[in-house]
Amino acid sequence: MEQKAVRKRARFITFLVIMVFGLLIGRLAYLQLFQVEKYTTMARQNHMRLIPIEAPRGEILARDGKTKIVGNKPVYTVSLVYLGLKNTPQVAQRLADILDINPGEIIKKMDEQKLRLYQPVKIASNVPLETVLKIEQHRLELPGVLIDVEPVRDYPVGAIASHVVGYVRQINKEELEEYKDKGYRPDDEIGKIGLERYYEDYLRGTPGARQVEVDSQGRPVRDLGIKKPVPGNNLILTLDHRVQKAAAQGLARQIKYLQENTEYKNAKAGAVVAVDVHSGEILALASYPTYDPTVFTKFLPRETWLQLEKNKVFTNRALSAYPPGSIFKMVVGIAGLETGIIDPDHKMYDPGYFMAGTRINDWLLSGHGYVDLRKAIQVSCNTYFGTYALEIGISKIAEYAREFGLGSVLGIDLYPGEEKGVLPTPETKYRLWKQNLPAGKRKQLEEIEEKYKELIAEAETEEERRRLQRKLRYERQRINWNLLWYDYDTGNTALGQGDSKYTPLQLACYTAAIANGGTLYKPHLVKEIVNHQGKTVKKFSPEIINKADVSPETLAVIREGMSRVTQPGGTAAYQFNDIPVPVAAKTGTAEVFGKDNHALIAAFAPADDPEIAVAVVVEHGGHGGSGAGPVAHDVLAAYFGGELVDGKWVFPSE
Amino acid sequence: MVSRRIWRNLDYILLITVLLVVLFSLVAIASATHVTTPVDVDQEAPLLFGVINLNALDFVIKQLIWTFIGLAVMSLIVMFNYEDWPKYTRTLYIINLLMLLAVIFIGRAALGAQRWIAIGPFVFQPSEFAKIIIIITFANFLAHRSGRLNTIKELLPAFAFIGLPVLLILMQPDLGTSLVFFAIMFGMLYMAGANPKLLGGIIGGGGLICFSWLYAYFKNPDKVWVPLHDYQIDRLTIFLDPFRDPLGDGYHIIQSQIAIGSGGLYGKGIFNGSQNQLNFLPEQHTDFIFSVVGEELGFIGTVLLLALFFIIVYRGIVISYRAKDTFGSLLATGVVSMQVFHILVNVGMTVGIMPVTGLPLPFFSYGGSSMLTNMIAIGVLQNVYSRRKKLVF
Known part of the structure; x- marks a missing residue:
């Protein structure tokens, strides 16, 4: 072989080799010098994880500031980190087997978080210990599965105030869109209704985070830093948990009693509201049918949810409007006295009906004989109030009804809000x-x-x-x-019938205003918001909506009339006899076309120095005194120190 | 004594460069097999100098042993004058074919391919040694035909000579190694004086045919037949778009590029690469060891390593033209072709410009067969160099 040719070929081979090395170095320079930032970020996303630490939500305490109505308890949650492994479907399948859920659900949840691959996806919460142990045993087959301890809602005194506190659940897509700016993540819980929703911004804590380094299997290797979560603020309610419990249980008990022992088989729903007459603080608020919010702390089967929805358990009936029946009559009395049309001591003869364009019967067809204002309230005389109502006129009656907040939104701090009701004019x-x-x-x-x-x-x-x-x-x-508008419309409105519709909350506040001398307070459920260290964040002092332009004497007469309702001869006679203080009340029996009447009662006590006012409605519960009275009784009994022992109220002997 | 002259005439630049690369590789293997989390949590792994996991030094020690074996075999090779080798080429060629046949029938399967034969406690890859055997036998084959390689007809026997073992290797199947044989063949043909235009035409034409075949297949996967399985095609072409399957076939390529790219100019420091230490990098002590260098030692490390490789290759080229005869020259050219192709494909794979074929990086990837083959190859070079013709001034 000729030496020169060999050299020439060797040179060409050298040239080719230089090309090869040049190509590789060029590519390396591109990756390592010009794309460093991109790949550094990718490397960091590979091995750095920000693991959020849930902050406990604020707790909800009764008015004593000690009794927890809603607390938190730690439970195990199972999450899955997307590791970029090929066998994710198998892991999902295994995990689904252990958790006894559908593997498709896990895959779906993972897919929804495609954009934030490095964040763990919560698969199940409130997982029982046995399941956790099972997962630990199969650790090696379950790469990427994380077990965490997280707080969930707990209800230490039971489901006594479900319609007040509401519940929390995982945030849905629409809410996430709405709350994005506040830093909510797809796994976060959010208040859905009730106080949990209304005070969401206060109750929610600030989540913390742990930065960890993980290996390719998603196993934490090193802690790099921690940001501690800040628990949410606590709500101190105006609710008295004893009164609240009596209200919720009394309502349920009475409805059960009506269904089982009386002809009122359709008595299936109702509500009760009790307020402090001097501040508008709600002492108790209950609605029936109700639900147990603990169902939302664990996996909620769809059927259970549909059943709850079907039974309309989430409707807060204390904020729904009902015809008030005779409870409205005090407005007519007040309007009559204030306009001078009624002389409280003048006795009118009741033949058992009155004429308002057409004949309107009294509920007592034989008539009440001679009645004055106090007796008219005591026996709930339709003739007396109907007759005077025509003379007073609808505009004056409506004017005084408005003074007491009837037919208007009072602004209670609950979500969703109140119905406005209808004050017919x-x-x-x-x-x-x-x-x-x-x-x-x-x-x-x-x-x-x-x-x-x-x-x-x-x-x-x-x-x-x-x-x-x-x-x-x-x-x-x-x-x-x-x-x-006809005269019989005026007559109907005066008797709380026709189009009239007011919420139990309005009725309670109206009663409270009569009791306290005419001040209409804004009803509220939260007394104070304190942070987790116990410092006050916000205090809610009584807020006056309106001071009714009514003389003290007028209200005194009305109160006397209401006091006599619970006396012998009254429509709620003997019902409150065991309460250690005198009770004033007014019953209402609202006619419902084609169905049993709604039973209502409004009461305050002590009659001579009122502290508490309560309003009760039992749908299709029949007569106001017997249908709704026992619920009001239980509320007052609890408020005045009674204890329920074997179904009987026992009061401490003085 | 003959041998003393030989030892004096060895190419020490080549030898020292090889040893430097091996040393470099031992550090890289130590880092690649260093495990951050001890397997047994209760028991701390023993650490050397506070960082090196002694348990993980297993690999380094084994590689070191292979290096010494390799150096011993290299010395042995140097001692047998290459000019005597043509006598044995026929036997070698037949032994080679028998070995490759044996793999197909009694070989051990790993990763979907049969590449290994177990002899006693040892397993070895006949296709590794086949490269050396082919270089030697083909060099002899071409030496006799030098100057008669100008037409297709004259080239056909050469193709048949290489084609037979390649066919057997393809049956394992091992596409990467088969391609090495083509590289060796073309390199040696060129050096043997084959018509460069003809060679270029064959390479270009072959490439064009392969390309259009693949193109037709992708356009019409159901109708166009290819001699490969779908998964093989996928693996071969995934490097063009690794994000097509980021968790499957594309995973290696993506993680490797992340490792290298995130290394930057200076790297993250040895034992400090998150991609390597936290196992995001697959096969990080074998096929993807170059990525470890890229991540932990940065651009400076990769260029340094490539520079060392260049010196080895360049010395090979020098040896090829300073060889005493055509046979020696062709031997050196075969070795150079083989090593350059390995470097190109392995490094190219880690930086995402070559398909993933599983070719190891010479002297660098962990593994005994590869170390032995490359040491033998160096032995061949040294043998040729030590018996070079004296420069006459």
Whole structure:
């Protein structure tokens, strides 16, 4: 072989080799010099994990500041970290077998968190110890499975205030979108209803985090730092847990009693509200049917959830509007006294009915004979209040009803809020029926209104104007009879029937205002918010919505009448005899078309120096005194120191 | 004594460079097999100098032993004058074919391919030694045909010579190693004076055919037949887009590039690479050991290592043109071709420009067969160099 040719070829081979090395070094330079940042970030995401540490939610305490209505207890949770391993489906399958859930659910949850691969996904919480031990035994087959201890909601005194405290659950997609800026993550819990929702921002703690280094199997290798979680703030409620318990249990007991022992088989729901008359602090608030919020601390089967929804257990009936029946009569009495139309001592004869365009019967068909105002309240005389109502007129009655907050939102600190209710007036009736008109007729009505508005404005004489107004009335009546207000509407409203609808909360506050001399306080459930170190964050002092423009004498007469309700001859006679203080009350029996009457009662005590006011409604519970009275009794009994022993209230002997 | 002259005439630059690479590799293997978390949590692993896990030194010690065995075999090779070797080439070629056949019938399967034969307590990879045998026999084959390699017809016997063992290796199947044989063949053919244009045309044409075949297959996977399984095709082409399957076939490539890229200029320090130490890097002491260097010693480390390799290769080229005869020259060229191809494919794989084929990095990847083969290859080079023609001025 010729030496020169060999050299030449060796040179070419050298050239090729240089090309190869140049290519490799070029690529290395690209990766290591120009793409360092990208790959450094990727390496860090590989091995650094920020493991969030849940902060315990604030606790919810009764008004004594000690009794926990809602607390936290530690439970085991199982999470899965996406390791980028091929066998994730197998791990999911194994884990699902141990947890006894559907593996598809795990995969779905993992997929939902695709964008934050390095964060563990919570698979199950409140996992029993045996399951945890089983997972520990199979540790090697379950790479990426983490077991953590996390706080969940606990209800040490039982489910006595479910409609007040509400519940928490994992945040859903819509909420996450809404709360994103506040740092919520897909696994976080959030208050859904009740105080848990209303005070979410206070109750939620600030989550901490642990930065750890993990190996390729997701096993923590080293702790790199920790940020401690800050527990949420505690709520100190206005609720008295003893009264609350009596209210919740009394309501349930009474409804069960009505169903089992009386003809009122449809008595299936009800509500009770008790307030402190001098502050508007809610002492008890219960609604029936109810639910146990502990169902939300563990896996909730879909069927259970649907069943709860179907039974409408989440509706807070204390904030739903009901016709009040005779409980409204005090408003008529107050309006009559304030306008001077009623002389409290004047006796009216009750033949058992009164005329309001049509004949309206008294509930006692034989009539009550001669009654004055106090007795009219005591026996709940329809004739007395119906007759005077016509004389007082609907506008004055409505004016005084508004003074006491009836038919208006009072602003209680609960989610979702209250129903407004309906205080019937000619205007509300007109609006309501106009809404119900078919579109064609409504248009016709609007044209007529427009026409008469101009005509009346152009009318030259007073007489002409009145004639036009009469004609307008007639035209409206021709379109629909119900667009007009009649005397029997006034009569119905005075007796708390017809379109009247008020919430038990309104009735309790109205009763409290009568009891305290006319001050309508804003009802509230939280007295104070304190942080986890016990420092006050916010204090809620009594807030006055309205001071009723009513003289003390007027209210004194009304209170005397209400005191006599529980006396012999009253509609709630003997019912409160064992309470150590005198009780004043007013019963209500609201007629429900085609069904059993709603039973209602409003009461306050002590009658001579009121502290507490309570309102109760039992749907289709029959007569107010017997249907709703026992619930009010239990609330007052608990408030005045009674103990329920073997189904009987026992009071400490003085 | 003949042998004394030989020892004096060895290429010490080459030898020292090889030893430096081996030393470098021992550090890298120590780091790659160093386990941060002791297997038994209760029992702290014994640490040397506070960092090196003595339990993990197992690999380093084994590799060291293989190095010494390799050096011994190298010395042995040097002693037998290569000019006598042509006598044995026919026997060697047949033994080689028998070994490769044996692998197919009695070999041990690992990772879906049969590449290993167990002899007593030892397992070895005949395809490793096949490379050396082919270099020797093919060098002899070409030496007789030098100057008669200008047409396809004249090249055909050469192709058949290489094609037979390659076919057997493909049956294991081991695509990577088969490609090494092609590299060796083309390198040696060129050095033997084959028509460069013809060679270029064959390589270019072959590449074009393979490329269009693959292209047609990807367009129409159901209709176009390929001599490979789907999973093999996937593995071969995944480096073009590793994120197609980031947890499966693409995982190695992605993690390796993360390791190398995150090393930056200076690296994270030996024993300090998170990709390596926390096991994100797969096969980090064998196929992907270069990534460990990249992560822990940075660009400086990788360039230093490549520079050492370049010296080895360059000395090989020098030896090839200073050889006494064509046979020696071709032997050296075969060794150079083999090592360059290994370096290109292995390093290329770790940086994501070559498919994952499982070719080890010479003198660097952990493993006895590879160490032995490369030491023998160096022995061949030294043998040729020590008997080079004297420069006459």
